[in-house]
Amino acid sequence: MKKEKFFEMMGWIGTVTAVLMYVFYFPQIENNLAGHKGTFIQPFMAGVNCVLWVSYGLFKEKRDWPVAIANAPGIIFGFAAAFTAL
Template identity: 55%
Template structure:
């Protein structure tokens, strides 16, 4: 059995890592905005990667919603991927 202090340190580390991962997932999807703007001005990008990101985000959001105890960091981190990935995909066509 772990000492209480070690359990607390692991819990704190997990908390901060999950928050950073959520933030960077959102930033990853927000980085599509320049590509969307380029697509709208006629400089078309490859639609395959944003389509995969859309499907990936949808699967992770589904996972977070299906769990008995909703996994809100996973849901929040991947919702922008569905919207922005889909918009990027559609504008790249």
């Protein structure tokens, strides 16, 4: 396997695992809404971090789709987990 293909495959595997990491905020959001509040700051900062990474991926000269796609769910689920914890 060529080095270039290997790193492309690693990027997409990283994308899938990052998406799953943020989707797994869903149980915390459910617990927050059920009255078992979690912490606010960690998911809030994850949301801020994801906004920065999605912006980086989309606005650089040659778009970095794996980075943008991997972090997009973190914006939604990170902020949802943060604000339902309040």
